[in-house]
Amino acid sequence: MVSGDSKNVQTFRKSLETDPNKSTGLAAIETLYDVLKNTRASTAGEFQDELGNAVKEMLTTDYSSTSIRSATNLFRKFISLAPVDITEKTDFSEILEFYRKRGVTFIERVSRSRSLISKYAKPFFRNNMNILTHSYSKVVLSALHEAHECGIEFHVWVTESQPDASGKRMHEALKSLGIETTLVLDSCVGYLMERMQMVVVGAEGVMETGGIINKIGTLNVSIIAKTLNVPVFVMAESIKFVDEYPLNQEDIPETFKYRSSVIAKNNLASEHPEVDYTPPQYLNLLITDLGILPPAAVGEELIKLYT
Structure with a gap:
C-alpha cells in the first residue's frame, strides 16, 4: 500500500494484495461494503455522498477504472432497491441494516461469478483444440483450469500483449497449472489464426452495445x-x-483508456492507450455468470441489472 492513501484506498488495495486472484470489481464492492458497515450517516443523502467519495478515491488508483465504475454502480443500485415499507422508515439505521443485508447478498453472488462462468464455458472446450488468448485474464485462466481439471487436453497460444507483456503472466500461469501453452508475438496473430479453433478473451468492461473494452490489441485479434x-x-x-x-475508439472515455497516474501527467498525446474497443460484430458469444449471451442481449441485461 502507498503511504498517504485514504482509508478507502487502503482497504481497496489490501483486498487485492491479500488475494491476488480477486477481481478489481469485487475488491471495489468490498470496499463500499466496508463503508456501509462503518457509516455514521443519518440520511440517505449523506450515505450516498460517502459511497460516491469512496468511488472517487478508488478511481485515483491505477487499477481498471472501467471495472471499478461498473461494479460500484451496480452495487449501489442493488443495495438501494428496497420496498416502500423500508424506504419510508424514519429511523435511517433500519434502512442501513437493510442495505447491509443486500450488500452481503450481492457480494456472495459476485463471489460465485467465476465458477459459474467456468461451468458455462466447459462445453465449448474439446480435446486437441488450439485456443488463442490475448493478455492476462483471471476469469479466462479459471475457465481453462477448470476444463483442464476435467480431463480436456488443449493447447493455449498466448500473445505477449505488449506494451506491458501481460501475456507472459498468462503464459506462466498456464504452465504452472500443467496446461500446454506457447507464448507468441502480437504480430504473428494473423499467421497463427488459421490453426485456431477458438479465441477466448476477458474484458475490462462489457459495453451496452455488446462490444467490449479490453487490453489494447483485442480488436486486432478479433x-x-x-x-x-x-x-x-x-x-x-x-x-x-x-x-x-x-x-x-474515439468514444471510449479517457478514464477507460489511460490509468489515473497517466492522466495526471496531462500529456496524453504522447501516451499509449491501454485498451481498445471491440465492436459486437467481431464477437460470437459472451460467457457470463448470467449465462451465455449473444452481444445483442447485453443492453437488455443492463436494463434488468439497473432496474
Whole structure:
C-alpha cells in the first residue's frame, strides 16, 4: 500500500494484495461494503455522498477504472432497491441494516461469478483444440483450469500483449497449472489464426452495445479471427457490464483508456492507450455468470441489472 492513501484506498488495495486472484470489481464492492458497515450517516443523502467519495478515491488508483465504475454502480443500485415499507422508515439505521443485508447478498453472488462462468464455458472446450488468448485474464485462466481439471487436453497460444507483456503472466500461469501453452508475438496473430479453433478473451468492461473494452490489441485479434471464421468468446462477470454506448475508439472515455497516474501527467498525446474497443460484430458469444449471451442481449441485461 502507498503511504498517504485514504482509508478507502487502503482497504481497496489490501483486498487485492491479500488475494491476488480477486477481481478489481469485487475488491471495489468490498470496499463500499466496508463503508456501509462503518457509516455514521443519518440520511440517505449523506450515505450516498460517502459511497460516491469512496468511488472517487478508488478511481485515483491505477487499477481498471472501467471495472471499478461498473461494479460500484451496480452495487449501489442493488443495495438501494428496497420496498416502500423500508424506504419510508424514519429511523435511517433500519434502512442501513437493510442495505447491509443486500450488500452481503450481492457480494456472495459476485463471489460465485467465476465458477459459474467456468461451468458455462466447459462445453465449448474439446480435446486437441488450439485456443488463442490475448493478455492476462483471471476469469479466462479459471475457465481453462477448470476444463483442464476435467480431463480436456488443449493447447493455449498466448500473445505477449505488449506494451506491458501481460501475456507472459498468462503464459506462466498456464504452465504452472500443467496446461500446454506457447507464448507468441502480437504480430504473428494473423499467421497463427488459421490453426485456431477458438479465441477466448476477458474484458475490462462489457459495453451496452455488446462490444467490449479490453487490453489494447483485442480488436486486432478479433478482426483477424472474424476474417478467418474463428469464433471469439468473451468471458466476463456481469459486474463488468457498463452503461456506455461507444461507436468507435474515439468514444471510449479517457478514464477507460489511460490509468489515473497517466492522466495526471496531462500529456496524453504522447501516451499509449491501454485498451481498445471491440465492436459486437467481431464477437460470437459472451460467457457470463448470467449465462451465455449473444452481444445483442447485453443492453437488455443492463436494463434488468439497473432496474
